[in-house]
Amino acid sequence: MIGTQQLHELFLEISKCIHEKRDELCDLDGFAGDGDHGISMDIGWAAACSVSPTDYTDIGEYLKVCAKAFIQAVGASIGPLYGTALLRAAKYAAGKSAVSPEDCAQMILLGVEGMQERGKAKIGDKTLIDTLLPFATTFAESINRSGPLEQKVLTALDAARDGMESTRDMVANIGRSSRHGEKSRGRLDPGAASAFVVLQAGVSMLVKTRVS
Amino acid sequence: MKQMAKKLINHPDEIIDDMLVGILRMHGDVLRRCEDDPRAVVRTTLEPGKVGIVIGGGSGHEPAFIGYVGEGLADGVAVGNIFASPSPYPILTAAKEVDQGNGVLLIYGNYSGDNMNFSMAAELAEMDGHQVKELVVHDDVASAPKGEEHKRRGIAGEVFVYKVAGAKARTGASLDEVYATTEKANNWTRTIGIALEPCSLPQTGKPIFSIGPDEMEIGMGVHGEPGIHRVKLMSAEEVANRLVEAICEDFDYDGSDVAVLVNGLGATSLLELYILYDNMADALAKRNIRIHRSFVGEYITSQEMSGCSLTMMKLDEELKAMIDAPGKTCCFHF
Structure with missing residues (x-):
């Protein structure tokens, strides 16, 4: 089972991986955005990590405070988007001191649906949704089937990678980069790329933990 | 620039x-x-x-x-x-x-x-x-x-x-x-604006867009978002007619009571806004639109952007009481 301590470790891993990719993400964003996407993600996840898991047993309460920390650290649209995901997961987990992998699949799906609702993006708009939604739906659909959990998350991660790669050929339809229209084609969306880093960090941690 | x-x-x-x-x-x-x-x-x-x-x-x-x-x-x-x-x-x-x-x-x-x-x-x-x-x-x-x-x-x-x-x-x-x-x-409620000169972010002082010395832009947003037409600078009367026309094509105000707002964006003087108001009131009268209440001045600005907007709201008895x-x-x- 997963408690606040395990979620904190997950956030630390995400934060570490995002930090490593920070400059790469900024470069991707520099083309159509203002070039600070890597910094925003770095600051946001570091802020989520600053919340002490030992202060909370209720996962809902813990995630709500993480959402607040993330949003207060990052303005722009990344703050409310990841903040919403954390908040929707918090709502699901309210009152629980531990969650199962099934719960996690549900929390991720609710979180991503929340981001979609907040940002009004759909698949194909060249946003982080192109990475996150395939992961969330693939994982949620597979979670109650038989088979090892590792396989399920790796399959979901493949779907996320395909989704991220698909943004390369898209024209931005939403957000600041949409101003560039056709010129946005040919490059990965920075939000889709950073979302993949987030998922990859989580998956590699889970696979490592289960194997060891 | x-x-x-x-x-x-x-x-x-x-x-x-x-x-x-x-x-x-x-x-x-x-x-x-x-x-x-x-x-x-x-x-x-x-x-x-x-x-x-x-x-x-x-x-x-x-x-x-x-x-x-x-x-x-x-x-x-x-x-x-x-x-x-x-x-x-x-x-x-x-x-x-x-x-x-x-x-x-x-x-x-x-x-x-x-x-x-x-x-x-x-x-x-x-x-x-x-x-x-x-x-x-x-x-x-x-x-x-x-x-x-x-x-x-x-x-x-x-x-x-x-x-x-x-x-x-x-x-x-x-x-x-x-x-x-x-x-x-x-x-x-409908509004349309024009910009004559850009504004800057106060932190940097840099103009956020550029516009030619004899140009204006119709429909530009209050943060410099692109408008619909970049045209030669017009007279106040031409601007008033153009803005009234754009609004009335979009929503049927003919024969209605309305509240109007002539809003300055920051660097357009009250002198200009009152000239525009007068020209706009003429344009509305031609369409049999009755002005119930008017507001002229700086209500929502964009720093030192030069330009203005015209807002109209159709009024029924309830909205008249509210306004x-x-x-x-x-x-x-x-």
Whole structure:
């Protein structure tokens, strides 16, 4: 089972991986955005990590405070988007001191649906949704089937990678980069790329933990 | 390229707080900053039982939005950085502070940042047990075609929407009733603007767009968003006719009573605005549109942008009463 301590470790891993990719993400964003996407993600996840898991047993309460920390650290649209995901997961987990992998699949799906609702993006708009939604739906659909959990998350991660790669050929339809229209084609969306880093960090941690 | 703008500031990174300190120093009798969030400002005197009205948005549009907090208008405001939405937390703080038990209406302009942050604040407030509704102002006819009104930006029409919401709330109406009347006002309001010269961000002084010495742009947004036509500079009369035509093509005002607002964007003088008002009133008279109430001046600005906008709101008996109801804020007597 997963408690606040395990979620904190997950956030630390995400934060570490995002930090490593920070400059790469900024470069991707520099083309159509203002070039600070890597910094925003770095600051946001570091802020989520600053919340002490030992202060909370209720996962809902813990995630709500993480959402607040993330949003207060990052303005722009990344703050409310990841903040919403954390908040929707918090709502699901309210009152629980531990969650199962099934719960996690549900929390991720609710979180991503929340981001979609907040940002009004759909698949194909060249946003982080192109990475996150395939992961969330693939994982949620597979979670109650038989088979090892590792396989399920790796399959979901493949779907996320395909989704991220698909943004390369898209024209931005939403957000600041949409101003560039056709010129946005040919490059990965920075939000889709950073979302993949987030998922990859989580998956590699889970696979490592289960194997060891 | 226009030269760098000259600005009277002290610390480029602290202009919002420096401004708020100044406003609060002068108007501390009617406004106060919230302890939980210094970017949330509310009225010192709240009216028990009244539905709360919270507004807000980026700074740089003064007197908007803090200038619309007062008697008969909004109860609280969330203050963002220059041209940037406030985060959900000052919005949440203002909403909690003004909730008198009968709910809160959040009113904001239709921009992606404001949409995300206000809707997130609404969700957080609901999680804390507050009843909240959101109303998104979308009056700028130049920002999306007819039939796609929900994609339009919110500009000077926000003033009429705040006025109606504040007046309706004072009648003792419920949150749903305040929402319904305000949404009617929102749907009956149209604005279009022109820009003659760009504005700059005060932190950098750099103009945010460029425009030729003999050009103007029709439909440009209040943050320099592209408009619909870049044309040769026109006379006030030509501008008035063009703006009235654009608005009346979009919504049927012919034969109606209306409220009108001729809004200066910051660097267009009252002298010019009154000339425009007169030309606009002639254009409306030709269409048999009756002006019930007029407002001329700087209501929502964009720093030193030169230009103006024309707003019209169709009035029925209810909206006439709302627009005529007394209102008093630190900046305006309505």
